[in-house]
Amino acid sequence: MAELLTVHDAVARYVADDQVVYLAGFTHLIPFAFGHEIIRQRRRHLTLCRATPDLVYDQMIAAGVADRLVFSYAGNPGLGLLQVFRQAVQRGELEIEEYTHFELVARLSAGAAGLPFWPLRSLENDLTARRPRPRVRSPFGDEEVAVVPALRPDVTLVHAHCADEDGNVYAWGLLGEVKEAALAAHRILVSVEEIRPAASLRRERDHLLIPGFRVQSISVAPFGAHPSYVQGVYDRDTAFYTEWDRISRDPEATRKWLARFVDAVPDREAYLRLLPPDRLAALKEAAQVDN
């Protein structure tokens, strides 16, 4: 049964140096509260995995938590490149293992299903030229298909709309590869906008993302996905995504941002107090159209 822990305690207990870690969420539901906590607790030598590293990994790379990155699209969505990632790779400071979206999700599907590999038909390219993708012959015919190996993170961190007291996790909207990334992991840590009574969630069974028996811990973190979003709760803070493009081009500005918004605050509540209240209110207001 999932334990109820603070974000701090969940990371302190279950995220360790040298682990393979997956922060899930595809544009939507990105667990920034967990990402910032990992930076604050100065984890080192992590292998960070994510289809779309997004700002959260740009910030974690800048903070020095990662040695390796496993990914498929390292851009600032809609704005261009991830500047910290780009500079780290160009300077040879970050080891990378790169896939297409389909390949990376296929690796997670294998991990989640407890299988050694997953088949797919995507054509070869210069990624497969560098890291050959084996082919297997179907035992049911002559056909050959390419396969990718299972990915099994030590820990996957997820942000979701809500959970009940038993740790059953509910989310809806754009779910990307969240379910596969979670179920592929040995441990799943979840942060949620709120805890709601189990009785009120029974009818939401189509939105159940992960049953509580599979979840290690639940942490309450309102606005835990900011500047990413939670459909129907608050919209994406695109102004911050634009701002990060500017900040992250300058290592000194990046260092100052991390010092002020991550290292100098004890938790998510303190981070939120640094943001203009009307900015958060506007993001909430914009999301109300879904309700």
Added chain:
Amino acid sequence: MTTSRRGEMAIVGARLLRDGERVLVGVGLPNLAANVAKRLHAPHLVLVYESGVIDAHPPRLPLSIGDPDLVRTSLCVLPIGDLFSQYLQTGWIDVGFLGGAQIDRRGNLNSTVIGPYDHPKVRLSGSGGAADIASFARRTIMLIPQDLQRFPAAVDFITSPGHPKRGRRTQGPASVVTDLGLFDFDEEGEMRLTSVYPGVSIKDVQQRTGWPLRIAQEISEIPPPTPAELDVLRELGGGQEAAY
């Protein structure tokens, strides 16, 4: 490139989409072009985004492929594993609509690195779903501004595969839209110039192409934007968003 050039590319790209088609839309110019098409001649165009969004009706130009606006105006949002395996891989996407940093004569697209992979001069975003889309879409249309760096004889890195070194696959690259003209691929899988913008000569195009360009027997002139196309472009923000 000026806004109007980007805008013109989006309009020419939009014209290549047919009403009712299912198009998997990439970020940047393809996103602008697909949204132009949907507001004009292709109201039943099914906009699919690699975030899993199926049949979006965005009220304004979405900044990213995972925008809350796309989700809330969609028919549904699939887990991306389902989209790639059960819809894209099985041939249900008609058009892959892609941008990139470089393209070569075989329609190979590079969105990974400029320079060598291990010591890149510029590290770009990487494939995302582009390589998968280029693998499976019934035809691929690419929008890319043209100069010698972007149109080399061979791309620095093949992210999204085009036609093989010899021959042509039945799917794969069908059209390329640049700020100079419009290209198709001949029966040998080789890129071929078919039309140019008013005031652009074949020589202009050759000068900004990194290999001896094949030219169609008859080169037509691309019709200038209509008032309706320009109105929609303005409504969508004039194509001032980032390139990729």
